[in-house]
Amino acid sequence: MKNVFQTIALGFVALLLFVPAANAEYPERPVTLVVGFGVGGSADRMTRSTSSFLSDKLDQAVKVVNKKGAGTMLGANYVLRQKDDGYTVFASTFAPYMSNSIIHGGAKYKIEDFAFINAQWFDFDLIATNKDKPYSSLAELLTEIKNNPGKISASVVQGSAGHLMVKLLLKNNNIPAESLNLVTYNSGGKARSAVAGGQVDFIAISAEGCESIREFLKPLAVVLDEPSDNWDAPVVNEALKPLGTTVPVLPGSIRGYAVKAEVKEKYPERFAKLTAAFKEVVDDPDVKKFLKGNQIGSDWTGPEKTQELMRQNFEAFSKYKDLMVQ
Known part of the structure; x- marks a missing residue:
């Protein structure tokens, strides 16, 4: 009987220890921004310039790591291999590189495998x-x-x-x-x-x-x-x-942030908090001034519109995919 009570007591203690951890306010540890290019490029400059402001909004450290190669495919695959917990964010020039990695690069992922947070920087x-x-x-x-x-x-x-x-x-x-x-x-x-x-x-x-x-x-x-x-x-x-001719007006570069789609599905409150933090960053007048001074975009596009823009980009590059192999 003594052993039974000891087992129950240990289980109760374990439960008490588990509940606070499970309900701990996100983020309780550093968030990592994974750049799909090397150091010094446009996506890297955008990410590093934004990271300290994002850290302030999240009240947590934000790390930046670079995973370059294969037209951002290495970075995308790295992000998709991480846990679905909202602590890893993909920072990249999504258009046209993500579409091309799927259409021409043999990528196994799809546009829908990512939940886009924001398209921050457009360039024609x-x-x-x-x-x-x-x-x-x-x-x-x-x-x-x-x-x-x-x-x-x-x-x-x-x-x-x-x-x-x-x-x-x-x-x-x-x-x-x-x-x-x-x-x-x-x-x-x-x-x-x-x-x-x-x-x-x-x-x-x-x-x-x-x-x-x-x-x-x-x-x-x-x-x-x-x-x-x-x-x-x-x-x-x-x-x-x-x-006497015309061409379709294609979007140029679309740079921004995304997480695995599973993060939004499993932890909608974490996705919402991340989204709100990114919005607060680009809406801050002082941040806008800083980014503009460094020739970095500071648009707020939002998750839904960004997701739609990426779908449209993929469709456009799919339509003309044969031209890119001539």
């Missing part, structure tokens, strides 16, 4: 030539590619929206893909250096990153529906009017 694409090149318009440049195959070269980031845009410009203007010498890079810095140094004639790439090489560029078009305040160039379909 810029089509520009080196300033010393003779082309004054996009129509003139495309005509030259068509009439003089092999003469013109371009740089793009492999698998990016700019890469797909160049393919669409060729296709919709009946220009064989082999008429353009298209050089693909794995980093935006190298692609931009190629056009700034005159090794290639033009580039199609995220506009914001081109601020550092603006003096070397002649902008020909922005991939937007409305003109840009920062670049003196027509929107892409206005620039194509002399040729």
